Amino acid sequence: MDGLHIDDISMRFDLPDGGHVQALQNVTLDIKSGELMSVLGPSGCGKTTLLNIVAGFLAPTEGVIRLNGHEVHGPDPERGMVFQQGALFEWMNVRDNVSFGPDMKGMSRKESAEKVEHLLDVVGLQDFKEKAVYELSGGMQQRVALARCLANDPDVILMDEPLGALDALTREKMQSLVLDLWKDTGKTIILITHSVEEALLLGERLLVMAPRPGRVHKEYRLPFADLGVGADLREVKKHEDYGSTREEILSMIWNMEEEIMGRAEESA
């Protein structure tokens, strides 16, 4: 059984006051190997919780995750993670950050050198490999994070708003980079984002989640990610379906937010 199977996952957090929060309810997803899926939703819809469960940092109260046939328990290098920011190790230079995964496996620097050099080339940081990470710009730091994740050759890459803290121009460049890496490496990627545009551009599949309880609201299959590989993303945005899909999703999320506000007012 190839691919990632999220099988009827529910997640309930008990609160200290005796109540509880249903962060996820009966989420089932099949993600084929090599798929690029983006996840959107208003805050509180459980998308980060879902990612943490897939990564193995949280155990679901119900359901199982299977990757290539085996159940997932706890974090593992087969599932790499790219965080929003601040997850790089400041006490190491760029190259040591990238070779962290191979180092952990006990691979000697000689063995991993070729792969690390290659990845630094791919993300365009060959000239910065001796630099300290705090000397790099935010965009460059996320390039390091991508390379570090890829150095372990994971089956699945989980991205938790990796471009959220970047400025618009850098973000666009990084979106192209993610698409290229996806095509070149053939990795399964799950990307969580707040940006509808990013979700559209970086999602073969686009999942819209709804809050309270966190659940899958609607799923799309989109052509934009394939079109965007190696192309100008601004051209992709001119595609006839792009604008209408964007409006549809935006108003969907808008309505969810309205509903949350309404409920909050009722209870207040």
Place this chain on the structure above:
Amino acid sequence: MTGFLVLFLYVAAFFGSYLILSKLLKQAFAKTGFNKLKTVTFGDESAVKANRIASVLSIVTVFMLWVAFTNSSIPLPKLPGPFSGDVTFTYTATLPDGSTDDAEITMRVYREDIQQTLDENGEPGREPPAVEVEPGEGFAKNDSLTVARYGFKVIPVWNNDEVSKADGSVVTHLNGQEVQPGQKIAIPEGVIALTDKGTPTFEPATGLRMARLYLPAPEVVLERFWRLNAEGYQGYTLWEHTRYSLQRVLLGFLFGALIGIPIGYAMGLTNWSRGWYDPIVEFMRPVPPLALIPLMIIWFGIGELSKVILLFLAALWIMIIAARSGVSGVAISKVHAAYSLGASKWQILSRVIVPNSLPEIFTGARVAMGVCWGTVVAAELVAAEVGLGKMIVVASKFQLTDIVIVGIILIGVIGFLIDVGVRALENWLVPWKGKV
């Protein structure tokens, strides 16, 4: 009185030098660099830079005040000094039958620190002899005595007179002025007076400068510094006193860090350790190390062991807390990232938690070193064989204020150098501090 004058002169120097120099050296007071372009700088902390002219003047001011208020030989402006030299005044003795006789009293006022000075042969100075005077005519004879500066002398004039106090001889005038017992007469050289029982006294004028006992002049302190280096004090040279103190601090801190840091990590990593050590740490943290000195002396005596254990205890809690907060300061995303990259628990500790906690550890180390340095001096003040604290407390008992001041300056300089050293080490080992 003198204290207010010092304060007044100091405050005057602060404002006066600013007012004068800011007019004279407009360039040095102008905003520089990017600050030139800022229209508002008051309240903008980033625009505040230490004016180094002020720093230099600050030290110069302290030095000048020091000189001005002591009997220094440095040719700088000084306040009026104490009277020194010979002075003669008269007293008039009256007998019960009304007959009177005048006689002279000659006082020789000498340096109060004469015994601490050395002559050209390296011999300590001696009190000078009194001026030789003729006894004079009449029943009252001339007297001659010596008195030290800042001193006070009761003059038993009848000792050489032909009639004694018991015969009814009474001093009725001093310097020709009629005086009652208990009255004082000011003369330029000091104050002459009668005691309540009618005996003349002389107190030489003190001026506004301090006696060597209270504040030795800078050159006296400097000279003492060289002598301490060469001859030592209480059987140990200055360097040995310093070395012992430093050695205690370093050993105490080292053991405190070696044991405290692992405990702090354990408290940050496991429930059991946090529960186990929490009550002890929370209890011991607010106990000032100085309060432990008596117990350390009872248990371990006054030798090296008791000092090192005291400093170990002073550093221990600080280092535990530093290491613990170092662990809690690790961003969870870093730990998650490391786990996702295949790190084991041991690798998480050694490759993520330890390096990430270094800034906190160094902050703790700076605090601990400062506390240890303060504690060692205090512990030596209480009881020790050797050490800077011991040196100054013994010197104070012999009223050797110059040694006390040498010790205090040295303690300050070393404390400052320790802090500079730890900071330099920190910049070298934790270059990312404050940059993320």
